Amino acid sequence: MxxxxxxxxxxxxxxxxxxxxxxxxxxxxxxxxxxxxxxxxxxxxxxxxxxxxxxxxxxxxxxxxxxxxxxxxxxxxxxxxxxxxxxxxxxxxxxxxxxxxxxxxxxxxxxxxxxxxxxxxxxxxxxxxxxxxxxxxxxxxxxxxxxxxxxxxxxxxxxxxxxxxxxxxxxxxxxxxxxxxxxxxxxxxxxxxxxxxxxxxxxxxxxxxxxxxxxxxxxxxxxxxxxxxxxxxxxxxxxxxxxxxxxxxxxxxxxxxxxxxxxxxxxxxxxxxxxGKIETAFGTQVERINLNWFNPDPALGDKRSTKEAGPHPALKDPAVRKALSMAIDREVIDEVGYGEAGKPTCNIVPAPDIYISTTNDWCLKQDIDGANKLLDEAGWKKGSDGIRAKDGVKLSFLYQTSTNSVRQGTQALVKDWWQQIGVASELRNVAASVFFGGDPASPDTFQKFYADVEMYTNNFDGTDPEKYLAEWLCDKIPSPANGWQGQNIPRYCNPDYDKIVAELAKTGDLAKRAELAKKANDMLTAEGAHIPLIHRGQPSAISxxxxxxxxxxxxxxxxxxxxxxxxx
Known part of the structure; x- marks a missing residue:
């Protein structure tokens, strides 16, 4: 072009x-x-x-x-x-x-x-x-x-x-x-x-x-x-x-x-x-893996990753979504890729302190055995190739992110951990200028999400998470109708979640607002809209x-x- x-x-x-x-x-x-x-x-x-x-x-x-x-x-x-x-x-x-x-x-x-x-x-x-x-x-x-x-x-x-x-x-x-x-x-x-x-x-x-x-x-x-x-x-x-x-x-x-x-x-x-020097400011950035709640199968053509495609055949199972998170060692990702510029997290809202939830802290400890047991109980059986399947659906995912050595390193680690629980993954990286570019004609943007899972970071302005949590409302899902520009990238939709955000918008008491924000945060993580990985600082190089x-x-x-x- x-x-x-x-x-x-x-x-x-x-x-x-x-x-x-x-x-x-x-x-x-x-x-x-x-x-x-x-x-x-x-x-x-x-x-x-x-x-x-x-x-x-x-x-x-x-x-x-x-x-x-x-x-x-x-x-x-x-x-x-x-x-x-x-x-x-x-x-x-x-x-x-x-x-x-x-x-x-x-x-x-x-x-x-x-x-x-x-x-x-x-x-x-x-x-x-x-x-x-x-x-x-x-x-x-x-x-x-x-x-x-x-x-x-x-x-x-x-x-x-x-x-x-x-x-x-x-x-x-x-x-x-x-x-x-x-x-x-x-x-x-x-x-x-x-x-x-x-x-x-x-x-x-x-x-x-x-x-x-x-x-x-x-x-x-x-x-x-x-x-x-x-x-x-x-x-x-x-x-x-x-x-x-x-x-x-x-x-x-x-x-x-x-x-x-x-x-x-x-x-x-x-x-x-x-x-020069590196200066790092910690705000609300979270490196996460989004799980696609819609079916991204290329055979679906223009319907892929839209509501018309139907739910994802494997990720619709809550056991699969949780097992993927349980298998990850966030401490290793932090040590190898971020050091002092990162902290393992289970939350999509990692700051300020008043909004930090501890409900999902189970994710901070890797549990390969527990993930295997969860998938066994959910009926996902390993085949001769070591990959789990159920009702003709294999746990084999296209895992995409932007091109960056730290992200490719994280992909390799996660691929290995998922393999240990019988989940295969094909790794793909896209030039950042394209991945984050927002071109509605491109098949490779993070908004279009033509993959099963994808990884990147995001944050919100200021210290109040209300408008950020509104990004996961049902009507914010990217689609052809809105030029693929909606902010609800995982395609997560839960009317109960929408009600929590609506209540947050009309609540004045700070303690109550914090309670509601934590509740919304916990629902997103517990239900597997995404897998939070690292609370990232923002390091920039300054002459x-x-x-x-x-x-x-x-x-x-x-x-x-x-x-x-x-x-x-």
Missing amino acids: KKLTVFLASTAAALALAGTAANAERATDGDLKILFWQAVSTLNPYLSGGTKEIYSSSLTIEPLARYDQTGTLTPWLVTEIPTVDNGGVAKDMTSITWKLKPGVKWSDGTPFTAEDVIFTWQYCTAPDGGCAQKAQYEGVKSVEALDPTTVKVTFTEPKYYPYSAFVGAQSPIIQKAQFKDCVGAKAPGCTSANFGPIGTGPFVVKEFKPNDVVTYVANPNYRDAAKPAFASVTLKGGGDAPSAARAVLETGEFDYAWNMQVEPEVLATMIAKGK NTLAGVNMNAWDSELWNAADWSRKK
Whole structure:
């Protein structure tokens, strides 16, 4: 496939230079070089659930509020965080009112208004729109402008944690003027907008080569006249995690490399070169194996991995789902692949402390004998080849993940452990730029899930898990109807689970919210929507010449790029 090159701001560089002349501190530190070994495929995070798309777009488009490095909710495009005490949140918890900062402009110089906020909600919730972040707007009844700088969000019922829509890197505001003709089924076809969203952030997209490189220049209309310090950003994609780490820590070619999923001993050797460091922030990332609840048999054609395909012939058995988890030694995976940047876990919600469940801690101890016994009792008998079968169905699975040495190492370990319980697995890895790319035409995306099991990591913005837990609602399952962009990747559906999440949304007491969140978390693990493996830190490589980086596991790692500068 030919690379598409889109020139999105032909006068952006000139405008940036003009801004530099007027404001000596802006754009004086040259080019900031960032490396994502998982290349970026779109700059519209509403059309991809991939972290690389969320982070790369956060340099240009922003939410109303976001979380800082401590997990504290912070005003961004608004004057303050609405609360009941300041009158911003209704006493009955049915609405929240945001006051936009005065004078904020889009990078094209036009005013940022309440109409853009309203449009963003309409865009993501439009029928057939395939919005990958639809869970962020769960429970929103309406969004209205009280005046050009005041937005009122009304909920379908009392919402005791109202900071979901328009909060965090997964829910940024897009410009109505740019995207007004890109609503619903038209969304994926708006290449120019998707590859170069006009934003309020510190940088403007100059050129984008999908799955390769993004170049940005300083936004001449950024609200702080002294920022950003860098005149431009080059965000290069591709390669692998070790080579990305090496480019910062050994050769010094790049300033920042995201997602250093590299064996601990390899990183230690690189750090010894003295050119950079690894900084790790623990938030809510969990490396997990998703189990496909729908039948992915290729013989089913377009119906595979959809509701029409019917339940998975083997994974529909709870005994199989539990045995797969019991056979895994999470301590070994952590020791070999993560070291101090990981912790074994049985939870999909691993933090903050108030939400950590201990109900599923049985999974922390590998139990090969117990897994074999469970499968024996469930009627899965070993054949002459050592593989279990029942009613003509074999326990033989296609196990896919993205291309990465740590993940391939984990695959090899899991394959061996599953073989010890009579389960065969075919290992497959897909280039990360494709796997996480969200292209509805590709058969290889993690959303399409044309496999039996697949492994990756995911997390949620901020410290409250409500909108994250909403991702496993029945109506969030990816399908052709939503462009394969639903967030419920395992295709798990339980009306009782939906009721728990609905109750969480209307519960105000923090202790009760924690109880409900744990209950939802426990149901997902106990019923086998997925197999949690490792609570991952977020390690990134940072050059010793770079200043101002505040590692953030609760939002985009690039959240404060406007404050980054070159050490003098």
